[in-house]
Amino acid sequence: MRRTFQKWLLIFVSIAFLVTFVTFFIVLWNGAVGDVKTNVQTTLETTQNSIETNYYNLEQTLEESKKDTANKAQSASLILLSEAQSEAEGTGSFMMERHLAIDFNSLYSEAFPNDTEIVTYDENGEVPNPLEGYSPSDLFSDSSSRSASQKYQLFDQYFTLYVKPIMEKIYPIATGVKATSLHLIDPGQVINPATDINNPEAGGYILGSTTIGYFGYDMYNRNLDSSNPNYNQQSVDFMNYIYSSQEATYAQDILIDSSGQSWQYAGIKLNDSNIGVIQVGTNPEDILERMERLSFENLIKPITISNAGKIIYAELEDYEIDGKVYKKHIIKGITNEENASSSWIGKPLEEYGVSEEYLSSSWNEDHFSNFNCGGHESFVSFVRGSNTLTADPSDDYVLIATVPFIDAFASEITSLISLTIGTLFLFIVIFILISLLVQRIVINGIYQVNSSLKQITNGNLDVIVDVRHNKEFRDLSDGINTTVSALKRFIEEEKNRNAQDLALAKSIQSSSLPTLFPPYPERDEFNIFAKMDTAKEVGGDFYDFFFIDGQRFIFLIADVSGKGIPAALFMMRAKTLIKSLAETRTKSPAQIFYETNNSLCENNDSEMFVTAFMAMVDVSSGELTYVNAGHNPPIVVLNNKASYLKASPSFVLGGIKNFKYKEEYLKLAPGDSVYLYTDGVSEATNEKEELYGEDRLLKLFDDIVSPIDDEEMILTISKDIDNFVAGYEQSDDITQVCFTYLAKSSNLKDMHKLFLSTNDETLDTLTALISKELEDCGADKKDIYNITLVLEEVFANIKNYAYGGKVGHFIFAYQIKDEQFSMEFIDYGVEFNPLTKNDPNIALKAKDRPIGGLGIFLVKSLMDDVSYQYYDLANHLKMRKRLKIKKSEN
Amino acid sequence: MKITKTIESDKTILTVDGRLDTTTAPELAAAIAELDGGVKTLVLDFKDLEYVSSAGLRVILSTHKKLDAEGGKLIIAHPNDMIQSIFALTGFIEILNIED
The missing domain is CATH 3.30.565.10 (Histidine kinase-like ATPase, C-terminal domain)
Structure with missing residues (x-):
């Protein structure tokens, strides 16, 4: 029972464990997917925010830079304006002093850094040389001993020869411009820091600058064609814009020159004067820096989404496949690349595994799907974004996030394993605990009860069931014990009743047999002793002896078939019949049996029968007449020798009607004995199921000396039977009669x-x-x-x-x-x-x-x-x- | 029957109590046989002997004969009246050395 319970408990616990495991699995799976989705979404959003914030920041910075440069132009103009005004109002010496203060040597080297001949452009863009033959060093070298005024004269000459003609041609006002109008601007004195301040007059010619080389430069580039490589679009745009703009100031966007230097120009228009325009140029280095930082590699590279997951930045571009051009999303940037040499950058996203369809159509709501990306089955999602800096649709981008399944479930697998082990362990503990608990509370109790019950079943009704460790078992024990007690009582009562019936039957039986010995003390012709040991049940054995007259003595033994009261009744019938027939004194033994038989055959529904041996002896002569109705042949001791009496077998009494019984004769001498017994003797059985047997019985007569003591003989035989049987239960009555013939006459009267x-x-x-x-x-x-x-x-x-x-x-x-x-x-x-x-x-x-x-x-x-x-x-x-x-x- | 042996310097005394019959006679015979050879004088003290039968008489006679042959002596001491009369009847009175 222990096994069944444990088996079922094990099955139940296993099922519970499996269910739990499967639940965990499903939950973790969904959790994993959920986590991935969340992770991907979050990362994409964060990345996009990052990008767009940076764009926004850059925008702001650019705006601020313009403002900054514009402010610088503003301040520069104010200063220069005041200077110019003061010159216009007053002294007129501004320019001159300025001019005289110039260090020609440095001016010269600045103006003519290569120390080449002065060159200028003519209207054809050719280089005429009005100062042909003169090298600048002739004009302006230090070794020259020319004085300041001489140098000034030379400069004036230069201006007149070089600059002015051009200006006169283009701009009539320029004719009024004198050499003294040129001024070198000291940037430090005007604004700090500024690298470039130019003052083109209203006609567009630079009259004042921080750079001598710019003097006379035509901002409008009138001499040049726009296809000319020297054509400076920026200055042309500047001049055009500033004069068309409503604004007082104008700031240009950042440009990067050929040497990689960044410039931003801003200018202010001085309308009411010939001063023209003040242009300020600055080097916005930090913008570049920021732009540098904006680059995709720096922005997105550090972002990680999972172990092997990637963030991809792609833009829609023309892509050539086999000569044909398609519009495809091309990977512009990708994180977490193992192999730098075989980068995905520049390849179409399609090649990587993400389809165009997916990117262009509205997929599922959250764009969540899975593709085989670069060999790994992965979760994929994307967001679309636009480049707020350029506001150009062609600059729209797509951010894709890929998370390989392995990564997605890596942690889940670990969790699952540890959960499984934990749960398994838990369930094992539960199993053991429940098993032990139930064992303790129930099963042990049941076992004990069962074992007690088994003892009771085996016949030991005195066993008490004593299982008391909880109330239920106490009740059970008490219940069982009460039942068993009641049963015992009933059994006792029944037994008693049976015993009473049995005792009654036995007493009926035994009281009808002569048991007083010696039965005829006054007669010394013979001795007789008889003994019947009844079996548990009332048997059908009987013996009888009586005198029918002074000399004729009858003794007999009989065995009724069957047991119990019916046998006892039949026995009584037989016994009575025999005796009453015998006492008529006129019938021979054979005759007595004949009539007894017929009587018994009538009304014999139960078909019982009786075997019997009867002897009639004349005690005065020793002559014995006997008849045997199917009974065991008796032992006779004749002349000191014992043997089985050969009797021709007759049929049993109560068998078939009108059977003719045959009687035979024997003469007993004094000292001879006749020993009668029933098959309870010869068929006494021991444990090994051996029978006592006739041989063993006869053997007891081996060493006898006639005359034998009948009682002693019977007791000896009984003892020997007991020894043989050795306690094995007696199943049949053991009946013995021993008759010893002694003397003919008796002189021993009164003795x-x-x-x-x-x-x-x-x-x-x-x-x-x-x-x-x-x-x-x-x-x-x-x-x-x-x-x-x-x-x-x-x-x-x-x-x-x-x-x-x-x-x-x-x-x-x-x-x-x-x-x-x-x-x-x-x-x-x-x-x-x-x-x-x-x-x-x-x-x-x-x-x-x-x-x-x-x-x-x-x-x-x-x-x-x-x-x-x-x-x-x-x-x-x-x-x-x-x-x-x-x-x-x- | 009880036999008590007493050894004195010049004789050995066997006191026989009870009944000397067919059952007990062999005991007496055995007790006498156990005595060391060379017992000169053997006294059978019958003061507490109630009864003697022919079996006892046989033992007495054979003991007497044996001792006699060895040069010893058997003395029957203190037999009671009935035993005496048996001795008389059987002529043992003439043969045995009887001391009252």
């Missing part, structure tokens, strides 16, 4: 008769008995002595000689009458007359005296009268003595 064996004990018993009898009569001590002495002598004689030294039996009869004591010894041994022996010669000397012979001498001497006879196959020794009776004192 006390004893049938004794020649054992030593007999002498003591006999002596004690006779002594007492004589004492009670008041006999003289000497007489008692003498008589007991004689007793001993005769006894010794019989013991030692009558039966060849073997133990035998003899009859002792005595009588005390009329003050005379008489006794008779009857033995069935060898014929021997002790009186014929000569008396010993008592006069002989000791050495001549023979040892023996004294005994009988004493007998003859001490008794008054001794006589001997041999008849009925027995020695009869009779003795008499007159007693001297002491008169009782009054």
